[in-house]
Ligand SMILES: Nc1ncnc2c1ncn2[C@@H]1O[C@H](COP(=O)(O)OP(=O)(O)OP(=O)(O)O)[C@@H](O)[C@H]1O
């Protein structure tokens with residue numbers, strides 16, 4: 001029997017009924033039921049490992065449920081794979097990128113009904129189709145470029161362009177903005193709102209409160225694989241949403257420092273990188289957490305990267321514990337006890353086919369081995385300690401590939417924290433990490449600074465996070481140090497003012 005997919009009054013666009021899914025002993029989803037209305041933006045939220053991505057897999061046929069049904073416009077559907085789902089108007093952009101890197105953008109976007117010229121593929125027509133689609137969505141991309149050369153954000157746009165097809169009933173976006181800058185995310189919000197206006201239902205998975213508030217009509221919360229609540233966004237306040245996710249109230253809070261700061265650990269003077277930043281000087285003391293704030297593109301991350309030796313052409317001086325170091329390479333800086341956690345954790349290579357233990361222990365191998373022999377018990381103890389501290393959801397012997405996206409992030413964080421560095425450089429330490437764990441990461445940063453006397457230099461776009469954990473805020477504006485604000489005086493407003501001032505007098509100089 002073939003069912004016509006049409007909307008009729010009162011029938012949910014999608015109805016999830018009693019879905020359960022296990023991976024061996026792990027119950028990723030337990031008897032989950034809720035409805036999605038036609039033409040709504042429906043936020044799906046929950047802690048790392050709550051089961052969100054698993055549900056996306058079940059709906060789109062990437063995974064098969066153990067029990068339960070999915071109804072599309074009132075008709076039972078059980079897709080065998082995401083391609084079949086797409087032919088029925090159900091498309092997803094998955095949390096893990098899913099493109100063919102060695103093909104062009106056009107070849108990735110135009111799948112299924114290829115335009116033909118006689119027996120041959122009509123490449124010009126294909127390019128034209130892709131170009132039109134990208135333009136309609138407001139993405140400025142050349143369809144001939146190879147996917148392997150794209151930034152994470154661009155690849156994300158290509159995936160979206162591929163998913164959006166005529167007759168789209170349901171689009172699922174699994175953490176679509178976690179790698180995007182605010183302006184790129186803004187383009188996505190506009191696109192999603194246009195889809196909604198055209199009657200498409202959108203499922204939006206995110207850990208960002210601000211965008212959930214901005215977009216969502218309805219919110220569904222999952223916790224530990226179970227459905228907790230589905231409610232109109234207007235009826236579920238932030239605090240209630242967080243309570244439903246975490247099982248308790250959570251607030252990002254400043255914890256006043258009682259420990260004295262020690263001597264300067266990281267001293268940076270007159271750092272210059274042509275075309276990127278200039279005249280950057282600052283200190284980070286033993287026990288201190290300094291945040292670098294500023295707009296995306298202001299040079300924040302580049303300053304951190306230069307301090308880690310990733311821009312050998314940089315000029316200026318750097319001292320660690322009073323000793324001058326030339327930041328010629330990461331190896332040089334690592335020998336001085338400087339560790340860097342980049343924003344793009346996957347590129348830095350957590351190794352998915354290895355266990356949590358192996359990943360966490362890897363950078364600490366030297367301190368864990370004795371005369372060249374590994375000490376598995378120490379390795380396991382180290383991993384167990386980090387798993388506990390960051391509440392990583394998964395046994396320490398589990399492969400990283402079996403973890404949820406956010407839990408993989410935690411493993412990446414844990415592996416560097418375990419090396420006990422002198423200077424810790426963190427770029428967006430809690431991206432993709434749920435609100436409950438965020439607070440734990442902040443506690444951990446405070447402990448590392450205050451008790452283990454590390455100097456921490458963090459880049460963060462999350463202003464509540466900056467205000468909660470740092471002792472001092474450096475604000476970068478267009479590659480210059482625009483302000484240094486002591487935490488007692490810092491507010492979201494004065495940080496933003498320092499980050500954006502100067503724009504108005506652009507061109508008057
Ligand atoms: N292929 C797999 N093998 C074993 N366990 C898995 C597999 N996929 C997911 N799991 C487990 O199922 C649970 C739910 O994972 P899921 O990826 O759905 O979480 P999530 O809500 O998307 O989290 P995040 O916010 O971190 O992306 C986790 O405990 C995870 O470790």
Ligand SMILES: [Mg+2]
Nearest residue numbers: 053095404405
């Ligand atoms: Mg996920």
